[in-house]
Structure formats: structure tokens, C-alpha cells
Amino acid sequence: MTTKSYTALWFRHLKTDWFQLRRPPLKDKPFVLSISDHGRKLVAAADPKAESQGIFRGATVADARAIIPGIEVLDDIPGLSDKLLGALAEWCIRFTPIAAVDAPDGLLLDTTGCSHLWGGDRPYLQAILTRLQARGYDVRGAMAGTIGAAWALARFGHQAVTPEPARQREELLRLPPAALRLEPATLEKLQKLGLVTAGHFAHMTRSVLRRRFGPQLLRRLDQAFGREEEFLQPLQPIEQYQERLPCLEPIATATGIGIALQRLLEALTKRVQKEGKGIREALLKAYRLDGKIEQQKIATNRPSDNAPHLFKLFELKIGEIEPDLGIELFTLEATKLEDLSPVQEELWAGDQGLEARPIAELLDQLTGRFGGQCIRRYLPDEHHWPERSIKPAPDLSVKPAIPWRTDRPRPTILLPQPIPIQVTAPVPDYPPLLFRHQGKVHRIKKADGPERIQREWWLEEGPHRDYYCVEDQDGARYWLFRSGHYTGDRNQQWFLHGYFP
């Protein structure tokens, strides 16, 4: 088993740093953020210049003004630190897939097996810290074998990296009890008893410690020394099927993106293939130099492990990725997977029907370009009403549950809306003698019908339809219907609904 490695980051002036970034003039003068509490104004955060004058969190604004007369007082934004930490943790995903927010002012990263990509623990941590510092954050960090130790060393340690467990323990024992994430009441008690470093009480009998300070102290001690496992709450649930491609040089061309994509797809499909699965949905994320993330998503109609096909789908979208200054990291994630039933290679390719793989791939390409709504396949539905007699099929593999009916004539062209026509129909329940449509009189020479189709009363109200197939003097065949019963004088109840071949 590999040894675990965690990195804790501590933002000492998270909120004030952010304010300084937003308003550069604040860099040169001390300022505090204030909140109202029971009618008084309290300092919620103070910048390093104010802190050097003795203004700390929790002091009243009036005191701060007394110490530094011209101090700038700004309103605190509630929930700001959570938001900032969330964004920073997301940004840290470029260093490790498992990043967690450690409220109120830190981040915890599970960096197990990540640092070798940066050439070792020290350059790795240095990379994280310098990049965050370059963005303007006052950050301290430490890497250790447990979450507790990393947390303690980031806040109270002298050395940034303490890789060896033996040295780590020694280092921890020298730190004050506060480094163990204890309750203020416990800390006070320890202070009163003169136990000012962890080393003073770490070797005491467990039962004694439990009796005096409660179980929390023991738990924290165990967590720091790795006797008890502690878990992170990752910001993003761990994606099982994800491939990452960090780029040495930022990529800013479509060709470059294409090559990166091909590599990622090959790696991902290879992995997916081994597990007998196919990709239904995939998400490509491109992390840009300026911190923005470009995303493109594709979906397939059936699980696919065919890298060239998936690439073809992404290819249509490469143009939509804006590289700006360049992309430094690509991640490709299969967001939806399905079991892929192994197909026997066709000996003679030919009419393979709808299940053929090339058809699914063609449809993927079409839906990728035009959207999923434009492709339809129909199955018979158990309704006589013509508009309801077919229903869209959910996917390609569904077979009709009932056979297609051929006993009743149905037109090959059905108008989406029946068109009202004027007819001359002298005898009730007989086909009309002639009808007028688009200014042309059609004399009916032959007719079949009527076929009465009732409206399904449990679905909608309305009159029934009596359908007639008629043929006019030119030989064209139509599907007409009379809505409701014959009433004699009302002419508007006849409709043209379709054309027969």
C-alpha cells in the first residue's frame, strides 16, 4: 500500500486578500472588514498592515479607529470565504483530483501519488504555493502523511515539507496544542495545566487524558499521528472514468486540441474496453491559462468504445473551444457508461438492420450537429385516431409491440392539420359529389368508406370522424373526413386530411 500524502493550505488573509485584488488601491493602506453584532461594529477580518498595529478579528471598529485614525472600514460580504474557498479548491483540481474545503480558511488536498508529476514533493508544494501567491493570496502550506499533521504543520510548523514520518512526529510534538484542532475550552484547560506543546501530553496514559479532557483530544491526537483514519469530503465526487492530459506548453490551436483529444480518447476507450463498457456521454474540460474552464459534451445513441467515432463527435465541437492564451490541462470524463454487449464481427457486412453500429454512429453525428430532437422513428400505438396511431420510439433497439395494421387504408401523406374544404354532399353518410380545395374543384369519381373513427373520450372531447377515400377526375386520391354527424346545411365540417398514392 502506498503511503498517504495530504497537503493542507492555509489562507491567512483570505478575505482581505480578495478585497485587495478587487481594489488595488487598498494595497497601500490598512483596512478592516466589519460586521454588525448587537448594535456594535466588529472587525471580521483585518489586513496584515492593520494586524501589525494590533487590530485583530473580533475587536470593535471603534477601537481600530482609535489605533489607526484613518483606517478604511469596509462591509464584510457574508458567505464570501466559503465561496472563495470553493473556487480555490476547484482551481486546485489541476494538482489533484481530490480537493476539499476546510472551513473557514483552509483547503485540504489528497495528494497521494500526485507529486511525482511535478518532480517530487518539494517542487510540487512549491508549485502550488507560488502559483497561489502569484495570484495575490497569502498562503501557507504543508504536506504530511495525515490530514491532522498537514493541518498543524501548515499553521504552526516551521518547515514546509516534512516527508518522513519519523521527522513528522517529532515536529508535531513540538507544536502547541492548538495545532491539534481542539476546542477552545480544552485548550484553556491545557494552558492552565502548563501543557504548552503537544509533546507534553502526547505520551500520557490514554485513560487519564480521556478522563480529564474528553474523547475529542484523543481522537485528534490519533488523527494527527495516523492511528485513526480521517476522510476528506471531496469537492467533486471522484470520477472513476477520467483521463487527464497536462500540457507542457499551453495549447492554443485546433490541431493541438485535436491531438490532445485523440490521446485522451484512446486512453479512456482502452480502459473502458477492458471493463466491457461503452461510453454514452463524455465531457471534455479544457483548463485555460487564465483560470477559466472550457467544456464540451457529447452523447451517443448507444454505448461506444470506438475512439475514432467519439473523436468524430468531438471534432464538430473543437471550433467552439476558445483557447484564449492557451490550455494547460485537458480532462476527459465519461459521465455516463453502459455495458457494451460484445458483438460478433460480421462475416458479410450488409443489411444489418437498425442495430448496426455504423447507423448508431451516423445518428450520433447527426444529433451532435442538429440536436437530439430532429431524429424520429415511429412505432405503432394502440389508437385508431390517426394522429395518435404512431408514437416516437425511445431508441433504436425497441421493436414494435403490436404489428403494423394493413387492413385499413392509410395515406402516405398526412397533413399535420386537417384542412377545411367545401363539399357538396347531397345524401347523408355518402361521400361528397365534389369538393373545393385551394380554388380547384375536384369531382369525385370513385369513393370508399366511410370508416368511422371515434375520438377517445378518455383523452379528449369532440366529435367523431367519418373518413372517406375518394378519387377525383384526375385520378388523384384523397383522404377526407366529415367531423361529427351529418347535419345538412353546415358545410364547414368536411376536412382534407391526407393524400393516397
Place this chain on the structure above:
Amino acid sequence: MPAANADIIRQLQREILPLQGFKPPTAGKAVDFHLGPIAAAFPNQTFPTGAVHEFISHTAQQSAATNGFLGGLLAPLMKNGGACLWITGKRTSFPPGFSIYGVSPDRLLFLDLREEKDRCWAMEEALKCEALTAVIGEISEIGFTGSRRLQLAVEQSRVTGFLLRHAPRHSGTVASVARWEISPLPSEPEEGLPGIGFPRWQTTLLKVRNGRPGSWVVEWSAGRFQFPEEAVQPGEPLGMPQITTLQTHHATHKRLTG
């Protein structure tokens, strides 16, 4: 000497035809369309599959007739379980209407695209897909270049393409193997039975590459194309498409008098 020349010409024709897209069907893959005399109008006396056919229609009635005739062509093509992609602009085709032609409507895939440009692109991509049996595209206005692209796609994949051109503004040259026009004809009711008889169409081949254009009366009955005995069978090459209307009149006249 003339006999030898004729031999040489026939030999050359046999070599040229495959180059022009009339590849003889692979063994065991030949499809019988029951096209009778119409098949004779094509080179090799076979209806060319793996090519692009063009159907012209001017009215909704003609479109419906074209759909019917197309159904009759699709049924033998798709009888081994093949699938067909139908690219439409405004969908009016009603799938259940095709079941009487022996086409299983659930194997028709409809793709609705409003833009003609998109339809052209989709048709070209679809024609490249070898697993499809046929692709039908409702593209009214297509230039020579566009149709040439379709022809090239088809030569690779051997998919049969049908271009449905409804009321085209100009009827310039299109790289299709044949140009059809199907018009409805009055049906002949069966002896002693009232009502409408089997669907009957005036099938006109306006253009055939290396073939003889003509016009025929076709009826769909008993699950195949039939060529009614009593209807006029032209047989002779047809020069002008106006014959369509002449024959319609003739048939109407005959029915009224007879």
C-alpha cells in the same frame, strides 16, 4: 466488318458502364423489383441500386404518388431487415401508409431539418454510411456540384439514394442516374366491385443515364408492381415529358367511355 464493329462497341460499353456507376450487383445480392418493362430502360436491364435517383413532383398529389412508388421500391430493398433514413424538411410522410407496400415503418428513420443546406450535408453523410439500405432526401434545389458529391458518396458505399425534389425552381443537370416523375392515374376497379381500385401511376423516366427514357402505367397490387394489359404501353423512346398529361387524358377518356 459492321458486325465486328458492333462487337467492339458492345465490349466497350460493358467496360464503360461500371466506370459510370452501373456496377453489376454482387452475387446473391440482386434485388428483384418486379419492374418489368421499366427495368429494360436501364443499362444491363436492371434497376440500378447504389446510385442516386431523382424524383420530380409538382403537386402534393404527385408527392403522394411518388411516396407510393418509393414504397414499392423500398420494400424489396429493405426485405433483409435494412434501414432507411428519410431526411425531410416539413414532415408530412405518414409512416403507417407504407406498411401496405411491405415496408416496415419502424425501420424508417426520419430526420427533420429545416435548412436545405443542412439536409444536403446530412444526406451526404448518410449516403456514406454503408449500414443503411437507402437514404431519401427531400431536397428541392440541388446543384450539379451538390449532387456530384452525393454520387461520389454512393459509389463508395453502394447505398441507394433517392432525391425527392418537390416543385424545383430549375431543372438543370443533376448527377443522378435517373430522373423520374410519378403522377397518379385513375384506378381501375376490379370487375363488379365498387369503390377505388389498386393505386395506379403514370411512371415517367425523364432521363436515364445510358438508357432509354419512357413512360409506363404501373399499378401496385398483390404486393408488387404490375403492368396492366389494357393500359397503353409505349415501349418507344420518349422525347417530351408532356406525354404524361396526354396519357392521363387518354386513360381518363377511356375510363369514361369504357
